[in-house]
Amino acid sequence: MGLLPFTEEQLQRIFLWLIIAAALVAAWFIASISGATALVQAQISQSAANAGFEVRHVRVSGVERMNEDRVYERVVSQRNEPMPDVDVITIREELLELPWVKDARVSRQLPGTLAIDIVERVPHAVLQRPDHLVLVDVEGNELEPINRTDIGDRLVISGPGAVRQVKQLDNLLEAAPAISPQVRAAEWVGNRRWNLTFKSNQVLALPQGEDEAATALVSFARLDGQNRLIGGEVTTFDMRAPPRIYMRIPGRADRVLGGNDDGETTPDG
The missing domain is CATH 3.10.20.310 (membrane protein fhac)
Known part of the structure; x- marks a missing residue:
């Protein structure tokens, strides 16, 4: 004879519950007819607790x-x-x-x-409020306050309305996976575009528009791969007027790169 899947004590409990359930269903049916459902509900609860x-x-x-x-x-x-x-x-x-x-x-x-x-929810970034920092998930839901010392490698997002743009920012950074790990902070400017700050403290000003910003970021990633821009002398890369890119170096005149007819970026002048 095969082993039973339940112990004798478990079977007794199951049978007891089935008997109680059957009795309660019958009582509920009778109560529904007589209009005494509240009283029967209380009796059902008490019977279940006693069991x-x-x-x-x-x-x-x-x-x-x-x-x-x-x-x-x-x-x-x-x-x-x-x-x-x-x-x-x-x-x-x-x-x-x-x-x-x-x-x-x-x-x-x-x-x-x-x-x-x-x-x-999974913490995705840190939102910088005027008076405190708060963890947010990829959909912009605020999770809990966080101390500055606990930020770690998390991306810091700031700017009015930035919390509603967290998912859009995530999609933007996915367009350039080679450099997205270098981004330390992102500021939502004028409710229309992003300024990205790299771990090197250099700033990349992107144009407004999701497609335009993604195209500019991919272009910058390509330039960085060719010329190692991140970590260099340039403090600000201004790509707000694509295909041109303005590069600011302290103490020097801005250098300008422009796009040719094939969409490639070449030095002006």
Whole structure:
């Protein structure tokens, strides 16, 4: 004879729950007819609790970055609550209000566990507010304040309206993967274009327009590959009037590169 998939104690619990469930369904049907549903609901909850079907444990999974206590704070009121009274939909909605929570699944695990599975947002950059710094994800959702000493290699974004442009900036940097790791900060200027600051503290002023900015950045990456511009003497690369690029060197006149008819960049003059 093969081994049973359940222990005798587990089978007894299952049969007990099935009997209770059948009785409760019948009671609910009778109550619906007689108009006493509220009373029967209370009796159902009490019967379930007496049988051991109440919240005794809360299991949280998926939390890596956020403070797990924020999750428990949202469900602490459910401790010792009869399982039929646990409103998993409302609990999920409350969890989704937490800045770090991208998605959540709340389920009952009989007899007495409330299981919560969290999908966290992923920190992507640091938004510079006038008076503080805050972590944001790639969609611009603000996660939590951060100290300047904890920025690390994260990209710092600034400028009015910049938080609404985080995804667009990510797409822009993906157009030039060879130099995007060199970008330390990005400033959204005049609600229309980006200034990129490299780790070398050099600034690249890009034109407005998503396509125009991406084209300019790719062109700059090609020039950097040929001439090693990043890390050189130039402090500012101005590409706001493509295909020309103005290069500013302290103490010298601006050098200008212009585009030829084939779209290639060549020295002027």
